Amino acid sequence: MPQIIRILEKEGLEPELILENVALYLDRDGSVLTKFSPQDLADYINEFVDEQAYITVQSKVDSKQELEWMYNKLQRLREGRAFMLIAIDYTTDRLAGILELIPFSFPFQHSCEFSISVRASYRGRGLAKEMFRIAIREAKRMGYINLHLYVSAENKAAIKLYKKLGFKTIVKLKKERYHYGRLVDEIMMVYTGKYRM
Numbered sequence: 001m002p003q004i005i006r007i008l009e010k011e012g013l014e015p016e017l018i019l020e021n022v023a024l025y026l027d028r029d030g031s032v033l034t035k036f037s038p039q040d041l042a043d044y045i046n047e048f049v050d051e052q053a054y055i056t057v058q059s060k061v062d063s064k065q066e067l068e069w070m071y072n073k074l075q076r077l078r079e080g081r082a083f084m085l086i087a088i089d090y091t092t093d094r095l096a097g098i099l100e101l102i103p104f105s106f107p108f109q110h111s112c113e114f115s116i117s118v119r120a121s122y123r124g125r126g127l128a129k130e131m132f133r134i135a136i137r138e139a140k141r142m143g144y145i146n147l148h149l150y151v152s153a154e155n156k157a158a159i160k161l162y163k164k165l166g167f168k169t170i171v172k173l174k175k176e177r178y179h180y181g182r183l184v185d186e187i188m189m190v191y192t193g194k195y196r197m
């Protein structure tokens, strides 16, 4: 019986949006993230490693590493300039996707970067698009001016998504990213506000 959604409800945490069987939570202080165990997070990340997805992690992680990751994220969230959007399957408590806003440091404090991952079994139903819609709205509300993204030139699905959302290519860097034994081109994109929210 799924527990996490029930606990979140009890704590008065409402999802921003429900999309089919997935609830999208905006997490500003770790109150949603910490409902997951480090092993849940490791299982999540390891699925992306299995498919050699274009995320920063490229070898299997364990719960100890994820505990450390969680601790660092909590510290970052508590500084008040970051947030995470966490998509949870409310029929199983399974993590469906994570979007992070990563703030830049002084003197670039009005810029930030987004990073997103959606578990394969939840793809193709508009989850990433909805997560970005909420994330862009929140980033603007927090005063961020330049919203950045970095994506592998080989990651056609993500590039199509970002272009649809109104991100524009600023620069393409040749052989910038190490990806499972190869150097691949990397694209830097910036939000141009063309998407009607």
Ligand SMILES: CC(C)(COP(=O)(O)OP(=O)(O)OC[C@H]1O[C@@H](n2cnc3c(N)ncnc32)[C@H](O)[C@@H]1OP(=O)(O)O)[C@@H](O)C(=O)NCCC(=O)NCCS
Residues within 6 Å of the ligand: 048, 053, 054, 055, 116, 117, 118, 119, 122, 123, 124, 125, 126, 127, 128, 129, 130, 150, 151, 152, 155, 156, 157, 158, 160, 161, 162, 164
């Ligand atoms: C990229 C990713 C986040 C997309 O998530 P998603 O929830 O499936 O995306 P959505 O369903 O919201 O798709 C939105 C739009 O993106 C584009 N898109 C998404 N997946 C696509 C695919 N496989 N092929 C082509 N276009 C795709 C489409 O334009 C789609 O709109 P449409 O359905 O109206 O045509 C997901 O595939 C993922 O997590 N991949 C692995 C990790 C990763 O690459 N993260 C990004 C690193 S920069």
